[in-house]
Amino acid sequence: MDTLDLARWQFAITTVYHFFFVPVTISLVAITAGLQTAWYRTGKEKYLRLTKFYGKLFLINIAMGVVTGLVQEFQFGMNWSDYSRFVGDVFGAPLALEGLLAFFLESTFIGLWMFGWDRLPKLVHLGCIWMVVLGTQLSAYFILAANSWMQNPVGFRVNPERGRAELTDLWAVLTNKVVLVTYPHTIFAAFMVGGAFVAGVALWHLLRRPDTDRAVFRSALKIGASIVLVASAGVAISGDLQGKVMTEVQPMKMAAAEALYETEKPASFSAFTIGTLDGSKEIFSIKVPYLLSFLATGHFDGEVKGINSLQDAYEQLYGPGSYKPNIPLTYWTFRLMIGVGMASAAVALWLLWTTRRGRAPARWLIWLAAPLPLLPLVANTFGWIFTETGRQPWLVFGLLPTASGVSPGTTSGEVITSLVGFTALYGVLAVVETKLLLRTIRAGLAGTDAPPPDTEPEQPDKPLSFAY
Amino acid sequence: MELTTVWFVAIATLWTGYFVLEGFDFGVGMLYRVLGRNEPERRAAISTIGPVWDGNEVWLIMAGAATFAAFPEWYATLFSGFYLPLFAILVGLILRGVALEYRGKRDEPVWRSRMDAMIVVGSLLPALLWGVAFGNIVRGVPLDADHEYVGSFGTLLNPFALLGGLTFVAVFVTHGAIFLALRTTDDLRVRANRLATRTGALGAVLAIAFLAWAQALRGDAVSVGIAIAAVVAFAGGLVANVLRREGWAFAGTTFAIGLSVVSLFVALFPDVMPSTLDPASTLTAVEAASSAYTLKVMTIITAIFMPLVLLYQGWTYWVFRQRVVVA
Numbered sequence: 001m002d003t004l005d006l007a008r009w010q011f012a013i014t015t016v017y018h019f020f021f022v023p024v025t026i027s028l029v030a031i032t033a034g035l036q037t038a039w040y041r042t043g044k045e046k047y048l049r050l051t052k053f054y055g056k057l058f059l060i061n062i063a064m065g066v067v068t069g070l071v072q073e074f075q076f077g078m079n080w081s082d083y084s085r086f087v088g089d090v091f092g093a094p095l096a097l098e099g100l101l102a103f104f105l106e107s108t109f110i111g112l113w114m115f116g117w118d119r120l121p122k123l124v125h126l127g128c129i130w131m132v133v134l135g136t137q138l139s140a141y142f143i144l145a146a147n148s149w150m151q152n153p154v155g156f157r158v159n160p161e162r163g164r165a166e167l168t169d170l171w172a173v174l175t176n177k178v179v180l181v182t183y184p185h186t187i188f189a190a191f192m193v194g195g196a197f198v199a200g201v202a203l204w205h206l207l208r209r210p211d212t213d214r215a216v217f218r219s220a221l222k223i224g225a226s227i228v229l230v231a232s233a234g235v236a237i238s239g240d241l242q243g244k245v246m247t248e249v250q251p252m253k254m255a256a257a258e259a260l261y262e263t264e265k266p267a268s269f270s271a272f273t274i275g276t277l278d279g280s281k282e283i284f285s286i287k288v289p290y291l292l293s294f295l296a297t298g299h300f301d302g303e304v305k306g307i308n309s310l311q312d313a314y315e316q317l318y319g320p321g322s323y324k325p326n327i328p329l330t331y332w333t334f335r336l337m338i339g340v341g342m343a344s345a346a347v348a349l350w351l352l353w354t355t356r357r358g359r360a361p362a363r364w365l366i367w368l369a370a371p372l373p374l375l376p377l378v379a380n381t382f383g384w385i386f387t388e389t390g391r392q393p394w395l396v397f398g399l400l401p402t403a404s405g406v407s408p409g410t411t412s413g414e415v416i417t418s419l420v421g422f423t424a425l426y427g428v429l430a431v432v433e434t435k436l437l438l439r440t441i442r443a444g445l446a447g448t449d450a451p452p453p454d455t456e457p458e459q460p461d462k463p464l465s466f467a468y
Numbered sequence: 469m470e471l472t473t474v475w476f477v478a479i480a481t482l483w484t485g486y487f488v489l490e491g492f493d494f495g496v497g498m499l500y501r502v503l504g505r506n507e508p509e510r511r512a513a514i515s516t517i518g519p520v521w522d523g524n525e526v527w528l529i530m531a532g533a534a535t536f537a538a539f540p541e542w543y544a545t546l547f548s549g550f551y552l553p554l555f556a557i558l559v560g561l562i563l564r565g566v567a568l569e570y571r572g573k574r575d576e577p578v579w580r581s582r583m584d585a586m587i588v589v590g591s592l593l594p595a596l597l598w599g600v601a602f603g604n605i606v607r608g609v610p611l612d613a614d615h616e617y618v619g620s621f622g623t624l625l626n627p628f629a630l631l632g633g634l635t636f637v638a639v640f641v642t643h644g645a646i647f648l649a650l651r652t653t654d655d656l657r658v659r660a661n662r663l664a665t666r667t668g669a670l671g672a673v674l675a676i677a678f679l680a681w682a683q684a685l686r687g688d689a690v691s692v693g694i695a696i697a698a699v700v701a702f703a704g705g706l707v708a709n710v711l712r713r714e715g716w717a718f719a720g721t722t723f724a725i726g727l728s729v730v731s732l733f734v735a736l737f738p739d740v741m742p743s744t745l746d747p748a749s750t751l752t753a754v755e756a757a758s759s760a761y762t763l764k765v766m767t768i769i770t771a772i773f774m775p776l777v778l779l780y781q782g783w784t785y786w787v788f789r790q791r792v793v794v795a
């Protein structure tokens with residue numbers, strides 16, 4: 001493997017890993033904030049206990065999100081220095097805005113929320129967690145705007161003297177039609193994960209410890225499962241809009257999603273195919289007629305361009321070379337994203353149905369407690385693998401090939417060192433984090449039923465004593 | 469002022485803020501294990517940075533991102549050239565960040581010792597390597613005509629840069645000890661105060677040597693003046709520490725670190741990455757800068773939001789201004 005492949009593997013591993021924590025963080029902080037708001041408004045103790053319980057799980061999770069995010073900020077320069085030189089003028093701006101508007105907000109107000117329970121007035125303390133929510137949303141928007149620029153570069157010009165892309169319109173970058181559909185899609189998808197996490201944890205407690213805090217966990221189960229359902233509807237609608245934008249700006253990615261080699265009108269969507277891996281020859285497939293046309297164009301008889309004709313067109317435009325992404329990868333990740341995501345929505349619906357009006361869930365459902373949050377999480381991963389590999393061979397679509405972005409001076413030894421180092425470290429941390437998470441989940445609401453803090457903060461001259 | 473210069477100042481400010489703030493939480497991270505003699509003391513010591521360390525670290529992310537946006541060439545050359553030290557810094561910061569948050573989550577001695585080890589290593593390693601990195605930036609590194617780093621990892625481990633690393637560690641330990649003396653009570657406070665005097669003496673010797681060498685390499689009248697002011701501030705801080713005036717002592721090390729970093733950046737300007745090979749290969753601020761439009765937009769947005777950031781970050785310190793008692 002050369003430096004390019006190694007750098008790509010490193011980016012893939014560190015980014016996919018980072019994004020295990022991102023959707024949980026985005027959604028869990030908002031759900032925690034919602035629970036705390038419910039406690040503030042109603043004064044019901046169950047909401048306070050749930051706030052503390054899920055808040056603790058959120059904190060365990062965000063610690064990993066923060067530290068793995070640091071790597072993201074550094075590795076553009078470390079492994080992709082020519083990319084950084086070429087796009088920094090444009091791509092750097094949303095990243096800097098993310099730091100300035102989002103990261104400061106998140107990190108500062110998490111500290112205030114975590115340590116401020118008995119030092120801040122109730123309403124101010126509640127405001128702190130909502131500031132964290134705002135921070136995570138801004139962070140998501142800016143980083144998705146940066147990523148969307150790579151999918152569909154806008155608001156720039158290429159300066160031939162400097163040999164780089166230069167920003168001409170920041171507003172255009174921030175209102176890129178790709179980010180406008182990607183942001184809701186990503187956020188709804190994150191809420192599927194968080195909702196499923198809340199529901200999965202609650203389900204486990206209801207079945208394993210049916211006599212402990214039953215009513216509280218019933219509420220949590222319903223809240224979580226309802227969030228999954230609402231979010232999955234949001235994911236479907238935003239995903240549908242996204243498909244149309246993608247067909248317009250990255251038709252090759254849409255063709256690769258279906259492994260559609262020849263242009264079809266109308267085009268059908270295959271739910272499953274057996275054949276050659278790259279989909280060029282099929283032996284058996286389950287097809288839904290007209291569906292791809294609808295996904296891509298919004299019309300049941302719309303034309304969907306095939307890979308071969310797009311390849312010819314791109315050769316005309318960009319010169320000789322292959323402009324096809326890894327077709328088996330895009331084909332299957334696209335299907336798995338949709339399939340696994342739909343499965344998790346189905347599980348959530350079933351849970352709501354089976355626990356309706358005070359009914360107790362069946363014992364065997366405990367086997368769904370762990371898969372429930374993992375399904376939408378994996379669907380998130382498949383979605384990202386699809387959209388990022390579907391952009392290949394481009395790093396910035398139509399502007400910069402991936403091969404041209406890698407650091408020219410970095411040796412494969414250096415990249416191997418960091419690749420192996422990060423992978424090993426991340427592996428160990430995954431074990432540590434998962435164990436701690438499971439331990440905290442098992443401990444349940446014990447320790448969260450401390451009397452609610454006074455409405456007034458402590459005496460200002462009283463010394464602080466808090467356990468970290 | 470040219471926007472390029474404005475952004476050079478902005479980058480210098482971000483690094484200054486980073487080292488002043490994370491300097492004391494690195495120091496606390498390196499010290500609390502030995503300074504605290506039992507678990508309640510250690511927990512109290514580590515709690516002094518609990519609500520703030522994460523916000524302090526964002527100054528680093530901001531320095532990186534602002535360099536990416538305002539000086540893409542600088543970001544590209546620096547981050548790809550200093551590959552292995554940055555990798556080690558990241559590993560350190562990851563270990564530290566996770567351990568700080570997870571330490572209190574399990575009440576078992578073995579768990580805590582592991583987390584303590586991660587925090588100590590994760591504070592020491594980045595402190596040392598940032599010193600090495602900044603030593604190399606000021607001293608210059610081998611760059612070719614494309615501003616690509618052509619040295620090896622060994623090139624970065626030259627005596628000057630290593631002195632920089634040791635200086636950072638000693639000064640941050642002192643800064644952290646003074647912070648602990650300012651933020652704790654009783655025995656812990658007394659011990660932190662005494663330790664600061666001892667490490668401070670060593671830190672002063674190292675800092676004077678490092679700053680003098682740096683100024684000899686590429687200083688001008690202004691940067692020399694600032695470096696002298698930094699040394700004076702450090703000395704003043706140590707005197708205040710001996711007199712048990714903790715607030716003044718902390719102000720002293722804060723200004724010492726801030727002025728030292730500023731003196732290095734003033735010495736560096738107008739270059740951002742000097743080359744030790746052909747002087748024509750040196751990367752200057754103007755060569756590294758983004759377009760006028762990008763700099764203008766970023767300037768406006770930063771001017772609006774940075775005061776807000778300072779306001780709420782300052783408020784955090786105000787909320788948690790009370791001393792932490794050993795419980």
